Amino acid sequence: xxxxxxxxxxxxxxxxxxxxxxxxxxxxxxxxxxxxxxxxxxxxxxxxxxxxxxxxxxxxxxxxxxxxxxxxxxxxxxxxxxxxxxxxxxxxxxxxxxxxxxxxxxxxxxxxxxxxxxxxxxxxxxxxxxxxxxxxxxxxxxxxxxxxxxxxxxxxxxxxxxxxxxxxxxxxxxxxxxxxxxxxxx
Amino acid sequence: xxxxxxxxxxxxxxxxxxxxxxxxxxxxxxxxxxxxxxxxxxxxxxxxxxxxxxxxxxxxxxxxxxxxxxxxxxxxxxxxxxxxxxxxxxxxxxxxxxxxxxxxxxxxxxxxxxxxxxxxxxxxxxxxxxxxxxxxxxxxxxxxxxxxxxxxxxxxxxxxxxxxxxxxxxxxxxxxxxxx
Numbered sequence: 548x549x550x551x552x553x554x555x556x557x558x559x560x561x562x563x564x565x566x567x568x569x570x571x572x573x574x575x576x577x578x579x580x581x582x583x584x585x586x587x588x589x590x591x592x593x594x595x596x597x598x599x600x601x602x603x604x605x606x607x608x609x610x611x612x613x614x615x616x617x618x619x620x621x622x623x624x625x626x627x628x629x630x631x632x633x634x635x636x637x638x639x640x641x642x643x644x645x646x647x648x649x650x651x652x653x654x655x656x657x658x659x660x661x662x663x664x665x666x667x668x669x670x671x672x673x674x675x676x677x678x679x680x681x682x683x684x685x686x687x688x689x690x691x692x693x694x695x696x697x698x699x700x701x702x703x704x705x706x707x708x709x710x711x712x713x714x715x716x717x718x719x720x721x722x723x724x725x726x727x728x729x730x731x732x733x
Numbered sequence: 734x735x736x737x738x739x740x741x742x743x744x745x746x747x748x749x750x751x752x753x754x755x756x757x758x759x760x761x762x763x764x765x766x767x768x769x770x771x772x773x774x775x776x777x778x779x780x781x782x783x784x785x786x787x788x789x790x791x792x793x794x795x796x797x798x799x800x801x802x803x804x805x806x807x808x809x810x811x812x813x814x815x816x817x818x819x820x821x822x823x824x825x826x827x828x829x830x831x832x833x834x835x836x837x838x839x840x841x842x843x844x845x846x847x848x849x850x851x852x853x854x855x856x857x858x859x860x861x862x863x864x865x866x867x868x869x870x871x872x873x874x875x876x877x878x879x880x881x882x883x884x885x886x887x888x889x890x891x892x893x894x895x896x897x898x899x900x901x902x903x904x905x906x907x908x909x910x911x912x913x
Binding site for chain 2: 564565571572582588590
């Protein structure tokens with residue numbers, strides 16, 4: 548090294564070495580993509596929620612077009628505005644993890660067919676990943692799991708709905724389901 | 734520049750994961766190397782800085798006016814984040830006075846290697862370190878550095894002069910400790 552402002556040849560050589568590419572751990576990219584999806588900054592094109600919705604939508608569409616057995620279609624849509632009396636709230640936390648999208652689609656299709664075949668009306672909706680928690684000043688209750696979606700059903704009993712929920716692919720992938728009965732006032 | 738514009742336009746148009754990954758792959762390697770140098774070769778800090786940088790950049794990308802290159806803009810964001818992370822981690826670099834106290838005048842070139850250099854860069858005060866890394870390793874001009882660090886070109890030049898001087902003293906001191 549010298550004492551002058553200019554770099555010596557050796558110094559230049561060393562700085563050049565420090566300019567060599569450095570590989571970043573691939574996990575950084577994955578974590579970042581997940582964060583961007585969670586905050587809605589990029590489209591969740593491959594997400595489990597999307598896969599879930601595709602599965603539901605496809606299964607419903609197949610039934611609605613009569614692709615499955617016609618006799619069940621009568622029970623599916625007896626009128627234009629079906630009423631429901633139970634709700635399945637689908638929760639997800641870090642334990643929730645889905646695998647192959649095609650397998651998931653097939654599983655949801657099979658599950659919904661079973662539900663329809665019991666004469667039960669069912670509908671569902673996915674939820675966007677971002678939530679807004681409103682609470683009184685000074686409180687800080689951050690939920691430890693999020694609602695990934697819900698189903699509403701018209702079933703004959705709570706036991707019947709619990710049995711349906713237990714067969715849902717959502718449980719298999721580590722999610723939890725809350726069964727709620729509607730308060731119906733006459 | 735044109736390639737960067739296409740990547741950004743593709744992302745802004747689609748907002749897709751694939752378009753983001755293309756952008757990430759194109760820009761991250763150089764920025765990660767810079768983050769490593771600015772964080773004293775702290776891999777975890779550098780990775781965290783890269784993640785934070787992209788989270789901010791993606792939020793602001795729509796407003797990016799292309800008055801500078803994408804690389805310069807991202808680098809400016811990254812430097813601020815590393816600065817904050819270092820402060821948070823209490824990684825206070827040694828002050829210039831402290832460095833020069835026992836430095837003296839160095840007479841002859843010494844046999845140094847890349848590890849001596851890395852170690853000395855990590856010990857430089859923030860301002861010196863940023864200018865030296867950006868100029869001597871990353872190859873930015875003083876004009877670009879001034880823009881990134883929000884300083885004028887003259888300051889960038891004098892910071893570089895002092896940074897090199899401090900770096901040589903630090904290397905000399907390190908070598909005396911290791912090879913007395």
